[in-house]
Amino acid sequence: MLESYAVACCLCADECEKHAPQHEHYRVCAEACRRCEQACKEALRSLGATRHALIKWRVDGSTRYALCPPSEARGSYAK
Secondary structure, eight states: HHHHHHHHHHHHHHHHHHHTTTTTHHHHHHHHHHHHHHHHHHHHTTTTSSEEEEEEEEEETEEEEEEEEETTTTOOOOO
């Protein structure tokens, strides 16, 4: 469940950051979503992160996300 929250917060923050330069409320939302994402990732690590890691990368200007086993992610979470 925490993995799903981390993904949702990450997606929300990314979208809000696109509009943050024009609208203050998007900046505030993006910051809150990043804090939530970090809290979820910290909780996952404290539980041993035995499930899946959130991987984030860019392809042709688009951000892509995937969940993969920690062994494939080399034990790290996307920042």
